Amino acid sequence: EAEVAQSPRYKITEKSQAVAFWCDPISGHATLYWYRQILGQGPELLVQFQDESVVDDSQLPKDRFSAERLKGVDSTLKIQPAELGDSAMYLCASSLMETQYFGPGTRLLVL
Amino acid sequence: QKEVEQDPGPLSVPEGAIVSLNCTYSNSAFQYFMWYRQYSRKGPELLMYTYSSGNKEDGRFTAQVDKSSKYISLFIRDSQPSDSATYLCAMSERSNYKLTFGKGTLLTVNP
Numbered sequence: 001e002a003e004v005a006q007s008p009r010y011k012i013t014e015k016s017q018a019v020a021f022w023c024d025p026i027s028g029h030a031t032l033y034w035y036r037q038i039l040g041q042g043p044e045l046l047v048q049f050q051d052e053s054v055v056d057d058s059q060l061p062k063d064r065f066s067a068e069r070l071k072g073v074d075s076t077l078k079i080q081p082a083e084l085g086d087s088a089m090y091l092c093a094s095s096l097m098e099t100q101y102f103g104p105g106t107r108l109l110v111l
Numbered sequence: 112q113k114e115v116e117q118d119p120g121p122l123s124v125p126e127g128a129i130v131s132l133n134c135t136y137s138n139s140a141f142q143y144f145m146w147y148r149q150y151s152r153k154g155p156e157l158l159m160y161t162y163s164s165g166n167k168e169d170g171r172f173t174a175q176v177d178k179s180s181k182y183i184s185l186f187i188r189d190s191q192p193s194d195s196a197t198y199l200c201a202m203s204e205r206s207n208y209k210l211t212f213g214k215g216t217l218l219t220v221n222p
Contacts, residue, residue: 031208033209033210040119041215042115042199042213042214043155043199043210043212045209056207091155095208097208098162098203099145100145100157100210101157102147102154102156102157103154107152
């Protein structure tokens with residue numbers, strides 16, 4: 001069964017450092033999403049791509065976060081500089097239509 | 112008022128019990144309704160998906176949607192210890208498929 005791949009699974013960093021997360025969606029899925037999930041909360045959308053174009057990044061803190069999907073396949077989410085409040089699970093999802101399939105997530109801890 | 116309200120629990124039931132999980136929403140534009148199951152430190156797994164009012168059954172799981180009341184439910188029959196997880200309701204509009212999640216309900220099924 002096809003799955004969304006994410007790496008790394010865990011990341012520990014110090015505040016002010018740069019971090020990057022990678023996502024490989026299910027083959028053929030044109031839409032890719034990045035979510036942030038704080039412990040005890042539901043995921044919240046950070047950015048949505050349709051192929052290589054950003055559809056919605058209204059909730060992305062653009063002063064420190066950036067996301068790209070250069071060839072319309074895999075994607076990278078970057079945080080620079082990381083802050084203590086960025087500690088969370090970062091989830092990637094992909095879809096053909098309305099149903100989204102999630103990857104295992106990257107758990108980030110900022111010290 | 113958040114767009115999607117979900118009682119975070121925790122909910123603890125004995126094995127074999129019928130479990131009822133609920134969400135309410137305020138956005139009448141929501142057309143697609145999903146339930147995700149999330150085990151600890153894992154990504155959300157799509158459990159049930161529906162887009163119409165009424166019931167949808169899949170094995171021990173039944174999803175119910177009442178659009179007139181803006182209320183959705185997930186019923187789990189004959190609950191098993193392996194059902195212990197956080198259950199997230201999620202919904203999206205027809206126009207953009209962006210998911211809005213509830214906070215999630217933590218369920219524990221005791222043997």
